[in-house]
Structure formats: structure tokens, C-alpha cells
Amino acid sequence: MEIIRCEDLTKIYRSGTSGVHAVDGVSLSFEQGSFTAVTGKSGSGKSTLLHLLSGLDRPTGGRVIYQDNNLFDYNDNQLSVLRRRRFGFVFQAYNLVRELTAQENILLPVMLDGRKADEDYLKRLVEMLGIEDRLGHLPGALSGGQQQRVCIAQALANKPALLFADEPTGNLDGKTGREVLTLMRTVSNELGITMILVTHDLGVAEQADRIIRLEDGRVAEDSAEEKVIG
Ligand SMILES: Nc1ncnc2c1ncn2[C@@H]1O[C@H](COP(=O)(O)OP(=O)(O)OP(=O)(O)O)[C@@H](O)[C@H]1O
Ligand SMILES: [Mg+2]
Numbered sequence: 001m002e003i004i005r006c007e008d009l010t011k012i013y014r015s016g017t018s019g020v021h022a023v024d025g026v027s028l029s030f031e032q033g034s035f036t037a038v039t040g041k042s043g044s045g046k047s048t049l050l051h052l053l054s055g056l057d058r059p060t061g062g063r064v065i066y067q068d069n070n071l072f073d074y075n076d077n078q079l080s081v082l083r084r085r086r087f088g089f090v091f092q093a094y095n096l097v098r099e100l101t102a103q104e105n106i107l108l109p110v111m112l113d114g115r116k117a118d119e120d121y122l123k124r125l126v127e128m129l130g131i132e133d134r135l136g137h138l139p140g141a142l143s144g145g146q147q148q149r150v151c152i153a154q155a156l157a158n159k160p161a162l163l164f165a166d167e168p169t170g171n172l173d174g175k176t177g178r179e180v181l182t183l184m185r186t187v188s189n190e191l192g193i194t195m196i197l198v199t200h201d202l203g204v205a206e207q208a209d210r211i212i213r214l215e216d217g218r219v220a221e222d223s224a225e226e227k228v229i230g
Contacts, residue, residue: 009062024217040214088155
């Protein structure tokens with residue numbers, strides 16, 4: 001079953017008289033519960049595609065269909081509410097509030113939504129991520145790997161349908177990076193969350209159900225299509 005798709009998605013950045021086609025007519029469909037890796041050289045449009053798919057950014061053209069609606073038919077407020085409730089996002093840099101404890105950071109999106117946290121679920125989540133004894137600490141007192149696990153807990157705190165991650169282990173050493181990634185996969189798998197991950201690391205990409213390779217804003221390779229274009 002499809003959970004999200006994009007149709008002819010395009011993002012052009014204007015610079016002077018010319019334009020950069022960061023994403024150039026991409027159409028993709030993602031299966032519920034699947035794990036997709038998006039790869040490609042620096043500048044191939046990976047982050048831009050992820051930002052469009054997750055509604056963080058608006059396209060120049062095309063649509064992203066989630067639950068029968070085009071994300072970009074929503075106004076900014078409706079879109080941010082949808083994103084907060086249904087999507088989780090993990091970035092390369094840890095986006096934690098430095099004055100809040102790990103626990104407060106994790107709960108922030110749920111609280112912004114004016115909802116109560118599901119205590120049992122959160123307890124299980126932080127246990128799975130192995131940060132249950134770090135919850136009272138400020139981010140500054142946590143290692144990089146721990147901070148990234150707090151970010152993952154935060155992204156999953158609202159039980160999202162979709163988890164987007166852009167080089168989530170890029171700032172970690174190889175071993176910690178692989179551990180954090182395995183955790184992310186295990187947790188998403190167990191919770192039935194669809195995962196779309198941007199990575200440079202081919203070893204990581206090979207663990208995915210599907211690998212999409214971008215080149216100049218286009219899909220150059222898609223293991224789900226079993227064909228190579230170009
Ligand atoms: N805000 C922006 N303004 C102008 N051009 C941009 C902007 N963001 C991205 N671009 C351009 O769009 C293209 C795609 O960028 P994008 O960040 O999506 O690449 P990427 O595949 O994520 O690269 P990396 O692996 O280095 O993170 C690049 O040519 C980039 O310079
Ligand atoms: Mg990028």
C-alpha cells in the first residue's frame with residue numbers, strides 16, 4: 001500500500017538570470033512501512049527532495065500526495081500541524097534546544113501540539129534507544145551519539161507515519177553512526193514507521209529495502225524499478 005508519492009516534483013533556485021534545477025521532475029511512490037535510502041553525489045538534490053517530500057519546503061512545481069491530499073494545497077499553518085502530527089525529521093546536525101533537558105527536548109513537539117505524551121510509548125522508545133538514564137541531562141552533557149539518539153526519540157515522539165532523515169549519522173564516527181542507524185531502523189520497523197533516509201554511505205544504503213540514486217535532481221537509478229537510466 002502506498003503511503004506517500006510525489007508527481008513531477010520540481011524545485012528551481014534562481015540565481016541571477018539562470019536557475020539551478022535542484023529537483024527536476026521527480027515522480028516516486030513509497031510503500032507503507034518501507035525503508036528507502038536516497039543516495040547521490042553532493043549537490044544532486046537529496047536534501048531538497050527530502051525537504052519537499054516532508055513539506056518543509058514548497059516546490060516550484062509538482063505535487064506531494066499524502067492521504068489523498070496535495071501537501072502544498074495546505075496553508076503554512078495547516079502544513080506545520082500535519083508535519084508535527086504525522087512526520088518526523090532527523091537532521092545531520094543535532095537540533096536540540098540547549099537550555100532544555102533531553103526529556104524536555106523529546107517532549108517539545110508533543111507539547112507544542114497541546115497534547116499529552118503517551119508515557120508507555122515514550123518509555124519504550126527511550127529504552128529502545130538506550131537513553132533512559134540520560135533524560136535529565138542538558139544536550140551539552142551528552143555525547144554526539146547520545147544527542148542524535150535524543151533527536152531520533154524527538155522525531156518519533158509523536159508516533160509519526162513517516163520518518164525522514166538527512167545524513168543523520170554524518171557527524172558521528174563510523175561505529176556510532178552504524179549503531180544509531182541500526183537503532184533507527186529497528187525502532188521504525190517495530191513501530192511500522194515508513195523511513196526515507198538520505199545517506200552518502202553505500203554500506204548503509206544496502207541495508208534499505210530500496211535504493212534511489214539522484215543525479216542532477218533526477219532519479220538516475222531506482223532499485224524498485226530495476227532499471228538504470230542514463
Ligand atoms: N537555498 C538554496 N539556494 C540556492 N541553491 C540551492 C539552495 N539549496 C540548494 N541549492 C542548490 O540545489 C542543488 C541541490 O542541493 P541539495 O542541498 O539538495 O544537494 P544534496 O544532494 O543534499 O547535497 P549534499 O550531499 O552536499 O548535502 C545544489 O546545486 C545546491 O547548490
Ligand atoms: Mg544534503
